Amino acid sequence: MTDTAIPASTAPPAVRLTGGTAALGGRTVLRGVDLKVARGEVVALLGANGSGKSTVVRTLVGLVPLTGGHIELFGTPYAKFRDWSRVGYVPQRTTAAAGVPASVREVVASGRLTRRRMFRLGGDDRTAVDEALDAVGMLDRARDGIDALSGGQQQRVLIARALARRPDLLIMDEPMAGVDLASQEVLAETLHHQQEEGRSVLLVLHELGPLEPLIDRAVVLREGCVCHDGAPPPATGQHALPGHDHVHPHADDHHNARPGLLS
Incomplete structure (x- = not known):
């Protein structure tokens, strides 16, 4: 049983990262990051490539260890948190097929598997899979092979x-990157529904784009530090982000890096 019945105003935040530091390949990436996502809140994590956005969310799901600071999920210290079914994670753009023949339904059903139920799914699981597919407009493609889909459809x-x-917290890393307009619109509609359901959402984005009306708060990173935490900045591109450096070294290697590669 979860504590989702607790009023959002009095419940501990879904996410609390305090003084978070982390390093990748011996290079410090996060320098004392504080981040909070309240119950039912939609927070955008913004910043240029290499600012640390993706590293933040990867610390929250256990893919990158903190070197300092601490994390709480739903008020529980990270080391004691066990109810991972409450957290849904969409990684940075990757192929859903991963070289393994699978149908759309099989890929989505894998989200219901746990260590206790590695192979058998019940009626409630099948209902959850159908609901999720319908939410992203892919129910009619459930039997199709995942490798037959476009990049935007695979992202869905x-x-x-x-x-x-059916998570209480949804974490998405660059969900808008490289997807077509139709998929962006489906994502915006899906997130609106999650918001109406009172779920907490943390999004890594380069720009707010069509998601701007859904964002309650924006946290902007620069060089591994929080330089803005508050109202979303105007949706006028990267140049308007607080702390944006207007020096553009177009000739260096960073300019050609994939989005989030250095994060």
Whole structure:
């Protein structure tokens, strides 16, 4: 049983990262990051490539260890947190197929698997999978092979896999990157529904774009530090982000890096 019945105003935040520091390949990436996502809040994590956005969310799901600071999820210290079914995670753009033949339904159903139930899914699981597929407009493609889908459609499937868990907290890393307009619109509609359901959402974004009306608060990173935490900045591109450096070294290697590669 979860504590989702507790009023959002009095419940501990879904996420609390305090003084978070982390390093990748011996290079310090996060320098004392504080981040909070309240119950039912939609927070955008913004910043340029290399600012640490993706590293923040990867610390929250256990993919990158903190070197300092601490994390709480739903008021529970990270080391004691066990109810991972409450957290849905959509990683940075990757192929949903991963070289393994699978149907759309099978990929989404994998989001319902746990260590206790590795192979058998019940009726409630199948209902959750259908609901998730319907939410992202892919129910009619459930039997199709995942490798037959476009990049935007595969991204929808990955989102459906996270939604199939019926999470209280949804973490998405660059969900808008490289997807077509139709998929962006589906994502915006899906997030609006999650917001109406009172779920907490943390999004890594380069720009707010069509998601701007859904964002309650924006946290902007610069060089591994929080330089803004408050109202979303005007949706006028990266140049308007607080702390944005207007020096653009277009000739260096960073300019050609994939989005989030250095994060």
